Structure formats: C-alpha cells, structure tokens
Amino acid sequence: MDNSEKFEPEFEPKLEIKEKSTEEKEEIEMIAANSSLSLQDKIELVLVYLREKPASWPGLEVRFYKTGSEKEKQKELEKLNQEGEEILKLLEILDLPHYTYKDKEEEEKTIRVGYHFIIAQDLEKLNQLKKAIEGFKEGDLTKEKDIGLALGYPESAVEGFIKKETFDVFDKAEGLRRLPKEKREKLKKEGVFKFLTFTPSEDSWEEELELVRRYQKIIQEKAPRMYDEVIKSTRDFEKRF
Numbered sequence: 391m392d393n394s395e396k397f398e399p400e401f402e403p404k405l406e407i408k409e410k411s412t413e414e415k416e417e418i419e420m421i422a423a424n425s426s427l428s429l430q431d432k433i434e435l436v437l438v439y440l441r442e443k444p445a446s447w448p449g450l451e452v453r454f455y456k457t458g459s460e461k462e463k464q465k466e467l468e469k470l471n472q473e474g475e476e477i478l479k480l481l482e483i484l485d486l487p488h489y490t491y492k493d494k495e496e497e498e499k500t501i502r503v504g505y506h507f508i509i510a511q512d513l514e515k516l517n518q519l520k521k522a523i524e525g526f527k528e529g530d531l532t533k534e535k536d537i538g539l540a541l542g543y544p545e546s547a548v549e550g551f552i553k554k555e556t557f558d559v560f561d562k563a564e565g566l567r568r569l570p571k572e573k574r575e576k577l578k579k580e581g582v583f584k585f586l587t588f589t590p591s592e593d594s595w596e597e598e599l600e601l602v603r604r605y606q607k608i609i610q611e612k613a614p615r616m617y618d619e620v621i622k623s624t625r626d627f628e629k630r631f
Contacts, residue, residue, distance in 0.1 A: 414612075417484055422616040424480055426450065426473035429620055434587050436613050437605060438509055439484055443542040445510035445519045450474060453502045467503065474505040481509060487516045515540065543588040544598045550591025557595040559583050582606055584620050 421427075421435050427448055437443035450473055452466040474490070481488050489508040494501065508523065510516035522536035538548030550556050559566055566574050577583065582599055585606040590598050610617045 418613050419615065420480060420483060422613055422619070424476065426476050429616075429623060430587055432616055433585060433605070433609060433620070435484075435509065436609060436616065437542075438511060439486060440608065440612060441511050442605070442608055443511075444515045445508070445541055447506070447508055447519065447523070447537075447541060448477075449504055449506040450477075451502055451504040453500050455500055456496075457499075463501075470503060470505055474507075477507060481507070486510070487513050489516065489520055538588070541588075544591075544594070544601060546594035547588050547591045547598050550593065551589050555592040557590045557592050559586070559590065559595075581621060585609065 418436055418439065421432055421439065424432065427435065431446065431448035434443060434446035435448070438446050450470055452470045454463050454466050478488075478490065486509050488510070491506050491508075493504045493506070495504075496502075508516060508520050510519060519537065519540035522533045522540050525533035526537060534552055535548055538551065539545060566577065569577075580603075582602050585602050587602075587605070588598075606617075609620070
C-alpha cells in the first residue's frame, strides 16, 4: 500500500547460552501460563522448546481507528509493548534463539501495528526462517514455501496451501462432512484437528495428520495443562460436523 509505513525490522539475535534456571516441566508451565500468546502459539512454542519443531513465528497486533483519541491509541500501543516484553522475558528463560521486529500499516480508516517474534531451536534454523520472511516481505513470493518448510510444516501441506489446494476441515459444506459418518465420528473423538498448526492439503491430509497426532501426544504428555485447555476451548468444534 502506498500509505503504509513499515518499521525497520529490529533483528537482534540472542547469542547468550546459559544454564536452565528451572526444570523442563516448570518452563513448559511458564509457556502454558503466558497470557499474551494464543493457544496455537503456545503449542508451537512448546514443540520448538522440546526440539520437536524447528521454528515458530508468533505475533501480536493492535488495530485502532485513525479518528480515535490519541490517549486510546497510546494505551493500545503500551499494552502491545507490555505483552511483547512478557514474551521476550519468557524466551530469555527458555534460552531459545529469537529475533523480533515491528511493523505498521495504515488502511483507509484504521492503523495496524504488529509485534512479531521469530523463534527457533538454534541459530541456523533461526536465520533460515528469518531469511525466508525477509525475502517474502521484499516481494519474493517463492519464499512462501521456504517459510512453511522452515516452520516444520509438511511439504505437501505447504505446496497445497500455495496452490490453494487445501482440505478445510472446518468448512461446514466441503470439509469433513463429505467423509463417511463413521470416519467423521472417529476423527471427532480423536480430537486431532484441535492441534493443527498448519492447513492440510487436499490430496495428503490423512498422511499429514500423522505429524499432528505426534504433536497431540507430545502436548498431552509434556504439557497436560495446555492439553486440557485446548480440549476445553475447542469443544464447540464438534458442532461443526
């Protein structure tokens, strides 16, 4: 957009490596207790922390009307920065390499400000994802695939997303309703779709679910509090069948 303003990315690698200050269980509990991250972001962060997933790319954003009061705008920005700082403190405790950057976009009536985090198992994976994101933001659309692969998504799912050949399990008309009732009920009971962190592909969604099942099992074993939170927060998912 011509009227958009982008902040210069604040890419600063965290190179310090220090001994863990708490046990794994306590650190995972810290992730579960964080109020700034979404449930999906928490799932992905736990998986990165446990070295089950190479990287994640969570973000926060606020959106306000241009005609709003400066006081309200400032209040929203302060809240954004405060939540961002809470996430940064958590990442320091977890000793996970990370970069942060902010961006700003003006639309016709509103302004959006984002605070983003690139998090990875190690610096190599961090730089791989960072490079792909930077290339994509500069207009290289081929980097979209690199981003998906760097995030650890199945290649078939990444290609399906790019080609718009996806299997939307939440679509009431075209999703799981087209499957035999017995199979729908089995999947619903299993709860695997509640732990999706990527969009399955049209042709390979059943194979891709094996990775999600692994993630689900890991979260259940390593982060039982988060597992229960996911199950409880998505119970209305069953009504979509």
